[in-house]
Amino acid sequence: MTFWTYRRRDNLVGYLFVAPALLGSLAFVLVPLGMVGWYSLNEWNVLGGTFEFIGGENYARLLADEKLRDSLVATAWFAAGLVVLNLSLALLLAVLLNQKLRGTTLFRTLFFSPVLVSLVAWTLVWQLMLQPEGSVNGLLGVFRVDGPNWLRGETTAMVSVVVVQVIKNVGLNMVLFLAALQGVPAPLYEAAKIDGAGAWRRFRSITIPLISPTILLTSIITIVGSLQVFAQIAVLTQGGPGTSTTVLIYYLYQQAFQFHHFGYGATISVLLFVIVAALTLLQWQMRRKWVLHES
Amino acid sequence: MSRLTALIVAALLALTACSGSSAQSGPKSLRMTVWTANEAHLKLLNEIASEYKASHPDITEIKFDSIPADGYTTTLTTQIAGGNAPDLAWILEESAPDFVSSGALAPIKGKVEKADELVPSATKLWEKDGELYAYPFSTSPFGLFVNTDLVKDLPKTWEQAVAASAGKNLVLPDFKYQNWAVLSAIWRGWGANAWSEDGKQCGFSSQEMKDAMTFVHKAIFTDKAIPGPGTTVDFFAGNAAMAVSQISRAGALKDAKFGWTLLPLPQGPKGDYAVIGQAGVGVLKRSKNADAAADFLGFFTNSANSVKLAQFFPPVRQSLLNAETLAKSNPLIKPEQLQSVVIDGISKGVVKPSHQGQEELNQTIRAALDPLWKPDANVGQVLDGVCAKIKPLLERP
Numbered sequence: 001m002t003f004w005t006y007r008r009r010d011n012l013v014g015y016l017f018v019a020p021a022l023l024g025s026l027a028f029v030l031v032p033l034g035m036v037g038w039y040s041l042n043e044w045n046v047l048g049g050t051f052e053f054i055g056g057e058n059y060a061r062l063l064a065d066e067k068l069r070d071s072l073v074a075t076a077w078f079a080a081g082l083v084v085l086n087l088s089l090a091l092l093l094a095v096l097l098n099q100k101l102r103g104t105t106l107f108r109t110l111f112f113s114p115v116l117v118s119l120v121a122w123t124l125v126w127q128l129m130l131q132p133e134g135s136v137n138g139l140l141g142v143f144r145v146d147g148p149n150w151l152r153g154e155t156t157a158m159v160s161v162v163v164v165q166v167i168k169n170v171g172l173n174m175v176l177f178l179a180a181l182q183g184v185p186a187p188l189y190e191a192a193k194i195d196g197a198g199a200w201r202r203f204r205s206i207t208i209p210l211i212s213p214t215i216l217l218t219s220i221i222t223i224v225g226s227l228q229v230f231a232q233i234a235v236l237t238q239g240g241p242g243t244s245t246t247v248l249i250y251y252l253y254q255q256a257f258q259f260h261h262f263g264y265g266a267t268i269s270v271l272l273f274v275i276v277a278a279l280t281l282l283q284w285q286m287r288r289k290w291v292l293h294e295s
Numbered sequence: 296m297s298r299l300t301a302l303i304v305a306a307l308l309a310l311t312a313c314s315g316s317s318a319q320s321g322p323k324s325l326r327m328t329v330w331t332a333n334e335a336h337l338k339l340l341n342e343i344a345s346e347y348k349a350s351h352p353d354i355t356e357i358k359f360d361s362i363p364a365d366g367y368t369t370t371l372t373t374q375i376a377g378g379n380a381p382d383l384a385w386i387l388e389e390s391a392p393d394f395v396s397s398g399a400l401a402p403i404k405g406k407v408e409k410a411d412e413l414v415p416s417a418t419k420l421w422e423k424d425g426e427l428y429a430y431p432f433s434t435s436p437f438g439l440f441v442n443t444d445l446v447k448d449l450p451k452t453w454e455q456a457v458a459a460s461a462g463k464n465l466v467l468p469d470f471k472y473q474n475w476a477v478l479s480a481i482w483r484g485w486g487a488n489a490w491s492e493d494g495k496q497c498g499f500s501s502q503e504m505k506d507a508m509t510f511v512h513k514a515i516f517t518d519k520a521i522p523g524p525g526t527t528v529d530f531f532a533g534n535a536a537m538a539v540s541q542i543s544r545a546g547a548l549k550d551a552k553f554g555w556t557l558l559p560l561p562q563g564p565k566g567d568y569a570v571i572g573q574a575g576v577g578v579l580k581r582s583k584n585a586d587a588a589a590d591f592l593g594f595f596t597n598s599a600n601s602v603k604l605a606q607f608f609p610p611v612r613q614s615l616l617n618a619e620t621l622a623k624s625n626p627l628i629k630p631e632q633l634q635s636v637v638i639d640g641i642s643k644g645v646v647k648p649s650h651q652g653q654e655e656l657n658q659t660i661r662a663a664l665d666p667l668w669k670p671d672a673n674v675g676q677v678l679d680g681v682c683a684k685i686k687p688l689l690e691r692p
């Protein structure tokens with residue numbers, strides 16, 4: 001019997017094929033992930049060059065941190081606002097652009113184009129537009145409305161950050177919804193019409209169930225994405241005014257890179273990881289309840 | 296699987312072994328992080344470096360690495376954390392306590408030429424236990440730049456300054472309703488302090504601070520002298536009556552299309568005072584070439600080079616602090632202005648507030664001061680709130 005049996009050779013070829021991807025994810029995903037976990041158990045003073053094992057102390061600090069609580073509240077508002085606004089707007093646009101009307105191609109391009117714009121450039125332009133004497137208030141002035149100082153009020157700053165992000169990314173969800181809508185078989189609508197169903201009834205009982213897998217997908221992408229929004233906050237508000245827009249990931253950045261608490265920063269990123277994982281898992285479980293074909 | 300794990304561990308060990316530090320012999324190259332990208336600045340720095348290399352053949356390269364001032368300290372500490380520390384670094388005054396106390400910097404006193412002639416008020420921030428940990432290469436007093444096309448009667452007091460610039464803009468270019476420490480250029484005139492000398496007591500709730508901040512609030516929202524939050528006005532383009540800024544900014548006025556002059560900071564209720572911004576250069580202890588870097592720092596800051604640097608960065612050597620020497624390298628500023636703003640400023644000035652854990656204090660105070668920047672703010676209440684927020688940070692050992 002030789003060592004290189006047919007079976008072994010076959011296995012080796014298989015391993016060699018997956019090796020590049022496996023090594024890549026090992027080096028750039030799993031090892032860093034493990035290191036974050038390890039850092040979170042240490043006090044790492046970058047300037048002094050000390051690295052000291054402190055066990056669960058960073059996690060105890062997590063529980064007692066009042067600023068973290070504020071940050072979680074800000075994150076929840078941000079995520080909720082973003083998901084509700086983004087998904088409903090994306091679905092509305094998709095339904096409108098799914099009609100057989102003139103000019104829909106032009107509008108599809110228009111609504112999708114912000115997705116392709118560089119994020120920081122997009123945010124910087126919005127920062128100028130949201131100044132007290134910027135074009136947003138200029139436009140409001142035409143209607144004799146005295147616009148607020150958008151980025152300096154606690155509520156208006158949060159609304160601004162959410163809206164800027166929604167307009168940037170709504171096109172992506174819109175395209176996904178559009179593709180799903182076009183996959184709904186026309187005979188179903190016809191049959192419903194014959195049965196006397198109105199437009200709303202057809203939308204609720206045919207469209208929604210049939211595009212529910214896409215709704216699940218977009219809501220997962222949007223929620224996970226909303227927890228990772230950083231550049232917009234860094235450019236528009238730096239977490240202010242007060243701490244009203246200090247979302248979790250911005251707080252993590254402050255702790256690690258600005259305040260030099262790298263160990264604690266790693267602890268916050270473990271928390272973020274757990275939150276994202278839990279939300280995704282929850283949605284995945286819930287899919288059985290409301291996604292068609294999943295029972 | 297266990298063999299695979301062993302392989303990975305071995306590879307990681309090999310990687311870390313390579314990055315272990317040991318003193319290098321033979322040809323060396325040095326890297327200094329700076330926050331200027333100004334061509335004239337870099338030209339001068341490179342000239343000094345070339346001269347040094349000519350007499351030190353073992354130094355093959357001295358590289359000035361420009362990092363944007365915005366986020367400079369963050370980038371620098373990230374480089375250090377990533378094991379890619381520079382050999383030398385410019386350090387902002389606000390991060391001085393963190394860098395000096397943490398032990399990140401190597402002692403340099405022995406390498407500095409005539410260290411005993413450095414002005415004590417300027418070296419204070421960079422010393423620990425009698426040793427010097429960075430050379431204060433730039434000590435730049437705050438002054439009041441006045442656009443004489445817009446303002447005829449030069450102000451002597453803050454009241455006059457605000458009255459004269461009502462509706463015409465009195466700007467604090469670096470403030471942006473974020474960098475609150477810049478306001479110390481005003482509140483020192485009221486005798487207020489961010490915190491006590493030992494850094495343990497909060498100063499924001501003091502009566503002096505409340506009076507000073509009430510004045511600032513009124514100057515913004517009632518007198519409409521200081522531009523409100525979110526509005527940017529450029530003095531150096533001629534759009535403002537006055538600007539509170541450091542004299543190292545005078546270079547921006549070289550091609551100014553308007554008449555201007557430079558005055559010492561106006562008087563507050565407590566009379567004359569001066570506030571300075573500072574920057575030091577330190578040698579990172581972890582640098583493989585720390586010795587060579589410290590040696591270069593000694594050369595970089597010797598008397599001859601300090602004279603050259605003085606055109607951009609006011610020197611702290613007693614022998615150079617006279618209007619005559621400074622005038623040679625500062626053609627834009629008149630000798631009497633150099634005397635009143637720079638020389639008097641450096642000798643009697645206090646450095647902008649700085650504290651251990653400065654960045655966390657910065658952000659906490661920034662957030663706590665935000666409610667102040669509204670027309671109907673309750674100044675006293677907001678300032679008491681600042682103290683409530685930063686008390687635990689100041690008391691931290």
